């Protein structure tokens with residue numbers, strides 16, 4: 360049996376750009392509100408109320424469908440998906456379905472992702488509009504540690520898009536890149552601010568070598584998606600190696616513990632008893648609406664990548680990484696326009712900034728506040744004037760991102776490249792006096808010069824620019840040789 364990994368995704372995205380929930384006038388922004396204060400009889404599912412569709416949600420869904428090259432249905436049909444769980448006040452969720460003659464808002468489609476320089480097409484299966492559930496809050500963070508659970512319906516009824524892919528991913532990395540690109544598309548479309556907690560959640564199903572399929576729920580970011588899937592592959596392969604069998608099951612990703620755990624709730628399709636919601640008659644999606652949305656589609660990541668690669672001369676690779684995040688790309692364009700040197704700025708953002716964010720799990724928005732356009736411009740200027748070396752520049756980026764340090768302060772505190780030749784001349788003299796043998800070696804063999812350069816770099820704790828050190832030493836050796 361081969362160990363080919365097959366992964367498919369179900370992504371839930373809140374349409375955070377809507378002002379109100381999907382079927383009532385409550386605010387779509389439930390975050391930081393006292394529990395159960397962002398509710399009304401409709402989203403609490405009280406008897407005798409009727410849902411009224413927020414039609415802006417259709418426009419947003421159509422925009423997403425167009426961006427993902429999906430086929431848009433002729434009408435919106437809502438269904439009831441039944442299950443009993445405390446976070447679901449009506450005991451059914453208003454959703455959409457693609458069987459029994461029912462249609463989701465859109466079907467099919469594709470997203471092309473870039474995996475290590477190779478293009479890969481990911482097929483979209485369907486796009487649904489549905490409502491979000493409430494939140495169950497455990498006072499001790501976990502189910503088992505808590506004596507009771509609290510329920511907060513502030514989120515219940517918030518508009519969601521469910522985007523389902525075909526099982527086209529062959530590695531956790533591919534799944535991550537797709538989710539990043541999808542998030543970027545949704546941000547460019549002004550559908551969702553995916554940086555908000557809980558705004559984008561992915562469920563992943565994974566099977567290895569044709570064995571049973573395991574579903575992982577509750578994954579909150581592209582980074583966690585890659586980690587959860589990698590964890591799951593290791594877990595499953597260990598079971599197989601020790602002669603065990605993979606069971607078809609649902610598991611939950613516990614971010615804090617970096618592992619998946621079995622879910623106790625057994626959810627089976629047949630038990631949902633889907634049927635059309637009699638409160639919500641089908642609504643046609645007119646050609647006019649589709650044309651109107653299509654004509655006002657903003658610049659999307661793929662075309663933006665082509666534009667910035669050319670406009671700033673930064674190369675296709677840098678551009679493709681930058682557009683994976685709308686805010687990052689906005690930050691790049693803003694900074695490059697303000698202080699020039701787009702090549703250096705893109706390289707700092709892609710090679711340094713993103714690495715530190717990922718390593719320390721710092722949200723991009725926080726990272727951008729710390730490495731602001733203003734600070735980034737200063738760093739670029741310091742580098743251009745020779746005040747900091749490229750090595751030190753990278754160190755300052757790290758300190759700005761991880762510790763919120765201002766480059767100006769760092770320079771003032773003297774954590775700087777020793778740019779002044781005087782200071783370096785003095786250190787070179789010291790090194791020459793301390794290493795007479797190395798000096799005579801270097802006089803005979805130019806390769807031996809590296810030892811002397813190394814000594815100077817050590818004394819300056821790596822803060823000197825090696826090129827300048829090299830020049831000074833060569834000059835000095837010529838002086839010595841002519842004595």
Ligand SMILES: [Zn+2]
Pocket residue numbers: 380383384385397398399400401402403516
């Ligand atoms: Zn409400």
